[in-house]
Amino acid sequence: MREGSIVTGPALIAVLVLLLLLTAAVVGRGGLGSWRAVLVAGARAAVQLAAVSLVIAGILRSGWLTTGFVLLMFAVATATSARRIGAARDVLWTGLAIGGGVAPVLAAVLAAGVVPLRPIAVVPIAGIVIGGAMTATSQAARRALDELRTRYGEYEAALALGLRERDAALEICRPSAGYALIPPLDQTRTVGLVTLPGAYVGVLLGGAGPVQAGVTQLLVLIGLLAAEALAVLIAVHLVAAGRLHVRWRD
Incomplete structure (x- = not known):
């Protein structure tokens, strides 16, 4: 791992989940839109980036x-x-x-x-x-x-x-x-x-x-x-x- 790179692991996953839930709560409770849309967007981003990460090496x-x-x-x-x-x-x-x-x-x-x-x-x-x-x-x-x-x-x-x-x-x-x-x-x-x-x-x-x-x-x-x-x-x-x-x- 390069010095200064993002540290992956359980802590990163926990932080991402916490921030996504916080965003959904703010949007939902604040009447800014659908909290479900926030969760779906976050889940889609995770799945799509995971898929891209798996195939990008071959594509490049x-x-x-x-x-x-x-x-x-x-x-x-x-x-x-x-x-x-x-x-x-x-x-x-x-x-x-x-x-x-x-x-x-x-x-x-x-x-x-x-x-x-x-x-x-x-x-x-x-x-x-x-x-x-x-x-x-x-x-x-x-x-x-x-x-x-x-x-x-x-x-x-x-x-x-x-x-x-x-x-x-x-x-x-x-x-x-x-x-x-x-x-x-x-x-x-x-x-x-x-x-x-x-x-x-x-x-x-x-x-x-x-x-x-x-x-x-x-x-x-x-x-x-x-x-x-x-x-x-x-x-x-x-x-x-x-x-x-x-x-x-x-």
Whole structure:
């Protein structure tokens, strides 16, 4: 075991269970949602990470398997985001928004050679970027749809003034969809001052020095910000065009 690495064993399991139960109690007793959803999420995370840990070694030995695993992550992210938006039938458009954010970022970092074209480097970077784009797409689309439904009268008024449907919708929903970028912006602004995010900690625990960890984290943060900004922009335009969750006009 490397010095500074997480200590596994009964104590770790006990702490994880305690924190999960505490979270469920806070959510349930505080009226913040379903405590069962918290427990299910924690249990799913444990099972999924255990499964990934068992197969990841084999996957990382093959470039083809690595590519398949990245595509699987993308497919799951797309399906998850589509369900969260309430547009399960529009999964292809949801995938376009997420992919439109992820593809340029991964292409840039791999083509430039700043991330080695090796499975052990590609998988974590791809997972982080895909996850960020998924969250940004879900939040932006949901905010845009909520705004359009709430302010539908303003949308009709804009049409009456001669605006095209897409332009009228964008006037209503674009500002609120931009709020989806607040979390990544705040994380980028405060990194090192308020938080030490996962990539930094992970690289440190892996035995690298603080400078290397800082460079890695900066790459992750800027890449995430770019991917999420692109995903938000594409998502809000798809909503306004009636491609993503067209039923908001009903």
